[in-house]
Structure formats: C-alpha cells, structure tokens
Amino acid sequence: MIPTKDAKKLGEIASEINACTLCPLSKTRTLAVPGEGPQNARILLVGEAPGRNEDKTGKPFAGAAGNILTEALTKAEINRADCFITSVIKCRPPGNRKPNDDEIDACCTHLARQIASVNPDVIVPLGNVALTTLTGLKNIGEMHGKQITMTNKTYVPAYHPAAVLYNRKLMEKLIWDLSVAASITSDD
Numbered sequence: 521m522i523p524t525k526d527a528k529k530l531g532e533i534a535s536e537i538n539a540c541t542l543c544p545l546s547k548t549r550t551l552a553v554p555g556e557g558p559q560n561a562r563i564l565l566v567g568e569a570p571g572r573n574e575d576k577t578g579k580p581f582a583g584a585a586g587n588i589l590t591e592a593l594t595k596a597e598i599n600r601a602d603c604f605i606t607s608v609i610k611c612r613p614p615g616n617r618k619p620n621d622d623e624i625d626a627c628c629t630h631l632a633r634q635i636a637s638v639n640p641d642v643i644v645p646l647g648n649v650a651l652t653t654l655t656g657l658k659n660i661g662e663m664h665g666k667q668i669t670m671t672n673k674t675y676v677p678a679y680h681p682a683a684v685l686y687n688r689k690l691m692e693k694l695i696w697d698l699s700v701a702a703s704i705t706s707d708d
Contacts, residue, residue: 530638533637537552540552545609549575550576550612554578555580555606559604561640562642563705564605564635564644565603565644566631566644566645566653567606567608567680567681568647568650568680569607569609569649570609571585571616572616575611580606585680585684592684595695596698596702598701604638604640608628608650608653609624644675647660647678647682648680651663660679664679665677667704674704676701679693681694
C-alpha cells in the first residue's frame with residue numbers, strides 16, 4: 521500500500537539519507553544528496569548518482585548536467601521546481617564512477633520510499649542506471665521516450681543530461697522524452 525502524501529515523510533527520508541551509513545560511500549561523501557522538490561510533484565526524475573557539484577551542495581543536478589536538465593525541462597514546458605528530483609544512489613562514487621550493485625542495493629529502500637511518498641503520475645529514469653534499477657529494462661537508446669507501465673507505475677525513460685554534454689544531438693531527444701512525460705500529467 522502506498523503511503524499517503526505527507527511532507528513530513530519526505531523530510532524524514534531526507535534526514536535518514538543524510539545520516540545513512542549503509543555503504544562505504546558514506547565515508548567518502550562531503551554531503552549526501554537526498555533529492556528535492558515538492559511532495560505533490562506529478563513528475564519524479566531519477567538520475568544515477570551525485571557528481572562533484574552535487575556532493576558539495578547536497579542538491580541534485582547542480583553542475584553542468586543540471587544546467588542541461590533545466591534547459592531541457594524549460595523547452596519541454598516543465599517547471600523544474602514542480603518536479604521531485606533525486607538519484608538512484610545518494611552519495612557520490614569516487615571519481616564519478618558508475619555505482620556498483622552493492623551501493624545501489626543499499627540505497628534502493630530510500631528511493632522506493634521517496635517514490636511511494638511523492639506518488640507521482642510519471643517517473644522519469646534518466647539514463648541506463650536509473651532505467652535498469654527502476655524497471656529491470658536496459659538500453660536507454662531503445663527505451664527512451666516510451667511510456668512503460670509496470671507495478672502500477674508509469675515510467676518514461678529519458679537520456680541522462682550528462683550524455684548531452686558529450687553529444688549535443690541528444691538534447692532534442694531529451695526534450696522529447698521530457699515532453700512525453702509532461703503529456704501524461706496533463707491527461708487528467
């Protein structure tokens with residue numbers, strides 16, 4: 521059963537994330553990055569892991585990839601402040617490496633509780649790590665922009681904004697993916 525929406529619950533989850541020591545990343549982080557956004561967000565965005573800027577600020581998507589995300593959201597006519605934004609893992613892996621399975625397993629409970637607490641209309645896994653963690657599916661290149669419903673949740677996978685840093689041609693696809701997610705929230 522999904523818990524009722526309770527702003528205090530998200531705050532409690534954030535406090536637990538900030539104090540978490542379930543994996544070794546807690547020893548190397550500067551700040552945990554629980555996520556941010558409104559309790560009643562209709563769109564929940566899930567990235568891979570905090571990077572250097574996020575580790576310093578405690579805020580999700582605070583660096584160059586965050587600027588791309590904000591630009592793409594704006595072009596998709598989505599207000600970033602209306603979304604809940606988090607990541608699969610809440611602490612920066614050393615050297616910005618991909619999170620390993622043990623780290624993902626340690627953080628999954630936090631992510632599941634955030635999703636249940638916000639109970640969004642649509643969840644947007646940003647990139648392969650989020651896609652696989654949330655749905656078990658792989659290959660963002662084939663899955664992006666598609667509406668997927670499983671376990672009573674609707675997902676629209678999207679390219680990770682960091683991918684756009686390396687291939688600007690993906691910006692159009694990211695904007696499209698986010699537009700598909702936005703269209704689901706306006707179907708009511």
